[in-house]
């Protein structure tokens with residue numbers, strides 16, 4: 225295949241341009257694949273994933289996350305690389321990407337490569353370039369580390385297929401939760417061109433699982449599963465719509481992960497919201513919390529949100545929020561409740577629920593033991609009994625518990641909007657009991673979710 | 675009853691040998707205390723016994739642990755013993771005794787009523803955490819002879835716990851991991867097993883300078899880390915929480931010394 229290399233830029237310049245263009249894709253995990261080295265090359269993969277560094281925005285750096293090229297024939301309104309933007313363009317060669325990956329990897333800077341791309345000439349041509357790059361990495365450089373690539377919507381299925389046999393993860397970003405939003409902001413894409421390759425990869429993975437049962441040495445196809453990303457706050461969809469779409473992706477497309485990316489305003493456009501308070505980080509955080517509840521805690525989107533209550537509570541994490549609205553299911557007896565119910569108690573996580581099940585085989589558990597196990601009692605105490613006793617005398621009453629739970633300052637990974645959350649806190653129910661919490665949650669939903 | 679205090683060397687062999695002796699001498703396990711090194715408060719009415727490490731005895735204990743408690747608990751025990759906590763000997767001893775006596779085997783660490791097992795669990799968790807951090811945060815630099823060299827300054831004695839991971843990852847590389855706090859080198863010659871270098875050999879160990887290309891790739895990586903950050907989301911507090919300062923001083927992108 226002919227591919228003209230732009231020779232006018234150094235590797236340094238390309239790395240800067242093509243890193244800058246890739247940074248809004250939030251996926252950076254390397255987890256879910258365990259692979260030892262065959263003693264013949266370089267690299268392995270570790271199931272738990274490894275973070276190699278953290279950038280100044282506090283996000284984990286685990287993969288060399290770059291675009292192959294920031295040239296693009298499309299014009300998605302939310303994207304810096306869109307055709308109508310006048311920006312410096314650059315493209316790597318497959319060899320340059322290989323050199324960077326190998327040299328970074330052996331210095332233990334990274335866990336592997338995450339290669340995405342703008343669309344050069346056409347989708348199939350672009351996908352072919354990605355294929356060539358990972359083919360070289362795997363066969364010429366004998367690289368056994370983690371590789372995640374984008375499947376380019378609209379590329380020929382054969383190219384996607386052969387790429388899938390070389391990589392650990394593939395992703396296609398849905399970006400916008402509704403077809404309407406997609407039409408408006410990404411006029412060259414459609415749900416169909418996005419969902420078709422997603423289905424192809426899903427089927428490929430399922431078929432490969434059968435082959436692996438029959439022939440243990442059959443080549444693996446996208447063994448780390450596929451993922452997708454939704455942009456949050458670029459269009460008017462509410463949290464319930466976003467969570468329902470995510471749930472659909474998990475259930476109907478067997479996705480491993482859905483990522484949520486708080487929209488960062490990179491382009492001025494009449495179709496895009498102005499975000500004077502910066503990217504909607506708290507909202508993004510709540511979506512991740514809820515996503516976690518769906519994947520590990522057995523919650524359904526419809527339990528957490530509804531048409532009448534389509535957005536998450538700013539003050540309470542989604543699990544606590546669910547619990548206070550379902551007090552009829554509490555308190556839960558620690559020495560008897562099943563694993564599923566334990567998981568639903570605020571302050572009890574997957575690890576502590578497992579440890580409770582283990583430990584209570586041998587001994588009756590009291591609050592002292594729960595503390596040692598790692599249960600966050602100041603959150604859990606309203607919802608549990610040990611041997612029939614509550615920890616303190618408390619009321620099983622929604623307003624009372626909400627007030628107390630919000631006293632315990634939630635640990636958030638950022639100072640929410642630096643300004644706005646603080647301001648809201650000043651007049652929250654803790655300091656002014658006359659304001660009813662439900663009213664507040666309506667007010668601030670509007671303020672924060674604009 | 676008089677307590678017996680076993681003084682053992684601060685190493686796997688040292689502590690496992692002492693465990694072996696407790697059983698061989700049929701000591702009353704409830705009145706035995708493990709102490710690492712000579713220092714410690716001298717107690718009246720206690721008998722002090724110094725146990726010298728013996729590889730064969732230690733190996734017998736290791737194979738018992740693996741047989742009765744499984745590989746995972748064995749790894750956890752190795753982590754406990756790498757801890758800098760002076761009470762680790764006693765914690766490990768009580769854990770092994772409880773596991774063997776009760777037949778709890780691999781579930782022994784979920785025993786929440788026994789304080790020493792709680793302690794052991796904590797130690798393992800702490801050290802595991804540092805090991806996992808260093809899997810990611812350790813940085814190699816290429817030297818003139820093509821060898822890779824990494825410096826670390828860990829809280830716990832984890833260098834030998836780290837080495838197997840990197841040996842699996844880089845089987846064809848010659849690499850060295852250097853614990854500057856405890857003055858230990860672990861060497862990995864390509865395609866071979868690891869070698870630990872301490873003491874006089876440590877002092878005699880010579881390293882060449884960095885290769886010509888090294889600066890170039892370091893600069894590229896620094897530029898990458900700088901560019902990948904989203905300015906609109908800047909959050910230095912979160913960065914520092916996720917990447918504690920004590921690791922940063924050895925990392926190129928954080929402006930290592």
Ligand code: SF4
Pocket residue numbers: 296297298299300303304305306307341342343
């Ligand atoms: S296809 Fe759209 S989102 Fe992707 S690079 Fe091109 S303009 Fe950006």
